[in-house]
Amino acid sequence: MTEARPTVVLLYQRVSLPWIFEGAARAGVDVVLVPRPDEEVRADRLPPAVVEVLPLDVEGDPAGALDALRKRHEARPFHGVATLYDPLVPFVAEAAELLGLPGIGRDTALGAQDKRVMRERLSAAALNVPRFARVDGPDPEPGLAAAGDLDFPVVVKPAHGFSSLGVTRADTPEALRGTVAEVRRVCAAKLGVADAALVVEEYLDGPEFAVESLVSGGRVRILSIGYKGEPEGPYFEESVYRAPAVLPAAVRDAVVREVTAAHAALGIADGPTHTELRLRGGTKPYLLEMGARIGGSGVSHYVASHVSGVDLAAEALRIAVGGAPAGGYGEGLAEPVGAAANYIVPCGGHGRISAVHGLDALRDDPRVDHVVQMLFPGDEVRPYPDFTGYPAFVISRHGSTAEAEEFHALLERAIRIDYAEEATA
Structure with missing residues (x-):
C-alpha cells in the first residue's frame, strides 16, 4: 500500500534555507528529511512539507544509509530521492536505481559530479573544454x-x-x-x-555566469542566465550573482546552445541543473561544471523563479517523484519577467570573527527577501584554498539587473567582517 501523497526523501538539506521545502508544499509532495549531521532538526520546528526526519550518515556509512533507505521503502514506500548537496548526487542516483525510482542513473551522476569525466564527455561531444x-x-x-x-x-x-x-x-x-x-x-x-x-x-579569462535549467524528457528549458563576476584568482571566492545577465544576443544564444548540448553530452534528461561557465574573451562559452541539482542549496530556485516565473523547486520535486512539470515548458531560454540577485558576503580575511557589520539593517529593506547568515562572531574562518563557507547571503528582487548592480555596490560599502587580533607571545 502506497502513501496517499507523493513522498520524496530529501538528503542533507539545511532547514534554514526554505525554498525547497516551500516548493514541496506547493507541489503537494511530502518530504522525508535526512538532515545534515551538523544540524539539529527539532520536531516542533519542521519546515513546510516535512512529515518525517530520518537520520542517516550518508557520507560516513553510505552502504548503511542505502540499506536503511531500502528498509524504509519496503515498510512504507516513497516515490523519489533528491538532494541539493552536490557531493551526494551519485549516492542519490544509486539509491534511485536500487529502489527502482526515478533518477538520472549512476553513470550520468558520475559525469555530473566528477570534473574529469565531465570534461572528457564534453570534449567527446565537441563542446568547448579548456x-x-x-x-x-x-x-x-x-x-x-x-x-x-x-x-x-x-x-x-x-x-x-x-x-x-x-x-x-x-x-x-x-x-x-x-x-x-x-x-x-x-x-x-x-x-x-x-x-x-x-x-x-x-585558466579561462573572461566573466563567469550561472545558468539555471529544468529538463524533462530531454527537453531543456533554460530559466535564467546570471552574472557571477570575473574572479581572477588565486582562490576564486564568489561574491555576486545577478540575473538576468546583460549579454549581446549572439553571445546569449551561444550560451543557450552550449548548455543545451552539454545536457545531451552528459545524459541529463530529467530534473534541475545548475551550470557555471566562463565566456573566454567575453564571447565563447566554456563550461566549468554542470550540477544535476538545484544550485546554492536552493538559492538558484529563488533567482530562477523571479527571473522566469517558473517554480523551479516545485517542478523539480514533481519530476523527482516521477511526475511531469505542471507548466509544460518548452525548450530554449525563458523570457525574463523580473530580476533577482544574491550578494555573497566575502570573508575578506581569515581568523576568528569578532563582528559582522551591516546585515541587521538589511532585514527591513524592501528589496531584500532573505538575509541568510551562516558565519557568526566566534566562528573560525580558515584561509583559502580551504573553504570555511560563506558568511552570508543577501537575496533580493529588483526592477532590473542595473538596479541590482547598484544595490550590490551599496552592500560592498555597508557590510564588513572584523577579525580578532591574534595574541602575540
Whole structure:
C-alpha cells in the first residue's frame, strides 16, 4: 500500500534555507528529511512539507544509509530521492536505481559530479573544454608532467570538489607542484580523502555566469542566465550573482546552445541543473561544471523563479517523484519577467570573527527577501584554498539587473567582517 501523497526523501538539506521545502508544499509532495549531521532538526520546528526526519550518515556509512533507505521503502514506500548537496548526487542516483525510482542513473551522476569525466564527455561531444590534465592516484608525477604541456596560468581543482574548496590558480610550472600538494592537503582535511583526484586546466579569462535549467524528457528549458563576476584568482571566492545577465544576443544564444548540448553530452534528461561557465574573451562559452541539482542549496530556485516565473523547486520535486512539470515548458531560454540577485558576503580575511557589520539593517529593506547568515562572531574562518563557507547571503528582487548592480555596490560599502587580533607571545 502506497502513501496517499507523493513522498520524496530529501538528503542533507539545511532547514534554514526554505525554498525547497516551500516548493514541496506547493507541489503537494511530502518530504522525508535526512538532515545534515551538523544540524539539529527539532520536531516542533519542521519546515513546510516535512512529515518525517530520518537520520542517516550518508557520507560516513553510505552502504548503511542505502540499506536503511531500502528498509524504509519496503515498510512504507516513497516515490523519489533528491538532494541539493552536490557531493551526494551519485549516492542519490544509486539509491534511485536500487529502489527502482526515478533518477538520472549512476553513470550520468558520475559525469555530473566528477570534473574529469565531465570534461572528457564534453570534449567527446565537441563542446568547448579548456585543455586539461588529470592528477590521479598517490603519485602526482604523471599528472604534473602532462600538465606541464598546458598553457599557463592553470587552475587546480578537486575532481569531486564543491563551491570554492581548493580551487587555486598556479601561474607557472614551478608553482604547480606546490599548488597540487596544497590542494590535496585541503581535500584530506575537508573531505577526508588522501591523494584526492584533481583536474589541472588552462585558466579561462573572461566573466563567469550561472545558468539555471529544468529538463524533462530531454527537453531543456533554460530559466535564467546570471552574472557571477570575473574572479581572477588565486582562490576564486564568489561574491555576486545577478540575473538576468546583460549579454549581446549572439553571445546569449551561444550560451543557450552550449548548455543545451552539454545536457545531451552528459545524459541529463530529467530534473534541475545548475551550470557555471566562463565566456573566454567575453564571447565563447566554456563550461566549468554542470550540477544535476538545484544550485546554492536552493538559492538558484529563488533567482530562477523571479527571473522566469517558473517554480523551479516545485517542478523539480514533481519530476523527482516521477511526475511531469505542471507548466509544460518548452525548450530554449525563458523570457525574463523580473530580476533577482544574491550578494555573497566575502570573508575578506581569515581568523576568528569578532563582528559582522551591516546585515541587521538589511532585514527591513524592501528589496531584500532573505538575509541568510551562516558565519557568526566566534566562528573560525580558515584561509583559502580551504573553504570555511560563506558568511552570508543577501537575496533580493529588483526592477532590473542595473538596479541590482547598484544595490550590490551599496552592500560592498555597508557590510564588513572584523577579525580578532591574534595574541602575540
